[in-house]
Amino acid sequence: MSVQALATDSGPAGSRNFVHEHKSDPGYLDNAANTHGSEKASLVWRALGRVGRDRQRMVEVGPGGGAAVAHLAAQFANSGDRGPSQTPGPQLTLIEAPGVTSQSLVRAIEEFNRIGECELRHGLARDLGTLLTEPVDVIGASALMHEVYSYGGGYAGLHAMMRTLPTVLKSGGFFAYRDVFAVDGPSLHDRVVQSYHSRAWLTFLRLFTPLYLAEGTHPYHRADDELVAHQHSRIVPVAELDREACAVITAPVGLFREIQRHYVTFRDHVWRSGILGFTPVLDGELAADWIDFHTGHKRVHYRLGGEVRWLTAHQRRMLAAMSEPYTDHQTIDSDIADAVTDVALLAFLDAAESGDATCRQVWDSWLAREGRETYAYLTADQLITAFAVCSAQAGTGTVLMPVLAGDITRVDRRYYNRFLTRRLANPLPDAKLLVLFQNVPCADETTLRRAFDTVASCCGKSSLARMYTAINKGDNGAS
Incomplete structure (x- = not known):
């Protein structure tokens, strides 16, 4: 998705310059930001089934490369009971930042227009209340809160967005939301111990962590949030770690969750750049060529070419020897590919740290686009509680809550978890959190009771009490 559509430029976080060029790059929108669209589309489709077949007004915030739009169009086409002969057909409004589009989004819009009406509007997520002139049935978004938090005023911007959503949803409508799974546990501030021995990870820690803590928008400012690193039986600054x-x-x-997730996005960014001498296929059907799906073991499809100095001639020959031809490219076991990547990535990091212009450019482009962002700002408990409390404060007489057990879903990223387990002593699970929030009338006691039964599985008693108080009194703040 194009996260530029989700940013604002007001408030403390918004005072930081948003990297329009990097977020709007066609290669980023058409590829890196255009995966897993089926997950968000499936949430929207489920929501449509619950609001009724005659209510088909949808909105997607930040469509990016249009993967979710294309999947949704296919769902409608395959359902057999919706199409252009119906009056009206399904209506989809896309909210994207001014001047941002991609070829894949244009194609997705064309696909949707064959079964309904798809309109692209330009604007920022902070203006959702004015961009939508009347309430809609379903709004879908991916990483919306993640981006608003990082660029739109921190928690204040986050809570303001939560208060806006029930005002642009019909009573009984849905907000289908997908974002990075945070962590298990009551708080992101819980202190834990991690050990790192990989040279590539130690180098990344040394380069990334000080900058993120100094310049990123994050909640780790308390006295108990200090990062303390030990090496050689003494405390050392993270910027001076011995590799x-x-x-x-x-x-x-939560900070370890940030470091781990940023490493994964950084590695994928370097892979896509081709600077290592090989370019793996990270999107589409070939990216899911599983040997064993449950264990996250797959085949990696790749092409050789581009810069080759980060793989020696010997390593390059070894890579070819362990690969197999596949049409016009090569395929290799993912465990072997990860080992090769570690070697090449370490050489890349060494060069970037020493000032190599080409490597530094690739590093800086990733850093500008993602390095200062915060992925896991709320646990599932905190996210659901914040939505309920803030939406109850909106004055609409409704509250946003998941109602059915299946409305809260965690989708594990099995390949990444396999990779992380082989690199870290105690990795945190990598997953996506999918939540379907219904805009429930506060007077609907039956549905509210069902919603509280649902959220009790992942929310503590104090959170349940805050939600109850906000719904019944509307005066319990979210901060």
Whole structure:
């Protein structure tokens, strides 16, 4: 998705310059930001089934490359009971930042227009209340809160967006939301211990962590949030970590979640750049060529070419020897590909740290686009509670809550979890959190009772009490 559509430029976080060029790059929109559209589309489709077949007014915020739009169009086409002969057909409004589009989004819009009406509007998520002139049935978004938090005023911008959503949804409508799974546990601030021995990870820690803590928008400012690294039986600054020695680090679990997720996005960014001498296929059917889906073991499809200096001639020959031809490219076991990547990535990081212009450019482009963002700002408990409390404060007489057990779903990223398990002593699970929020009338006691039964599985008693108080009194703040 194009996260530029989700940013604002007001408030403390918004005062930071949003990297329009990097977020709007066609290669980013058409590829890196255009995966897993079926997950968001499936949530929207389920919501449509619950609001009724005669209510088909939808909105997607930040469509990016249009993967979710294309999947939704296919769902309508395959359903057999919706199409252009119906009056009216399904209506979809896309909210994207001014001047941002992609070829894949244009194609997706054309596909949707064969079964309904798809309109592209330009504007920012902060203006959702004015961009939508009347309430709609379903709104879908991916990483919306993640981006608003990072660029639109921190928690204040986040809560303001939550208060806006019930005003642009019909009573009984749905907000289908997908974002990075945070962590298990009551708080992102819980202190835990992690150990790192991989040279590539230690180098990344040294380069990334100080900058993120100094310049990123994040909640780790409390006295108990200090990151403390030990090497050689003494405390060392994270920027001075010795790559040849195991580091034992104590910090908030949420911060480790940030470091881990950023490493994964960084590795994928370098892979896509082709600078390592090979370019793996990370999107489409070939990216899901599983050997064993449940264990996250797959085949990696790749092409050789581009810069080759980060793989020696010997390593390059070894890579070819362990690969097999597949039409016009090569395929290799993912475990072997990960090992090769570690070698090449370490050489890349060494070069970037020493000032190599080409490597530094690739590093800086990733850093500008994603390096200062916060992925896991709320646990599932905190996210659901914040939505309920803030939406109850909107004055619409409704509250946003998941109602059925299937409205809260965690989708594990099995391949990444396999990779992380082989690199870290105690990795945090990598997953996506999918939540279907219904805009429930506060007077609907039956549905509210069902909603509280549902959220009790992942929300603590204090959170349940805050939700109850907000719904009945509307005066319990979300901060």
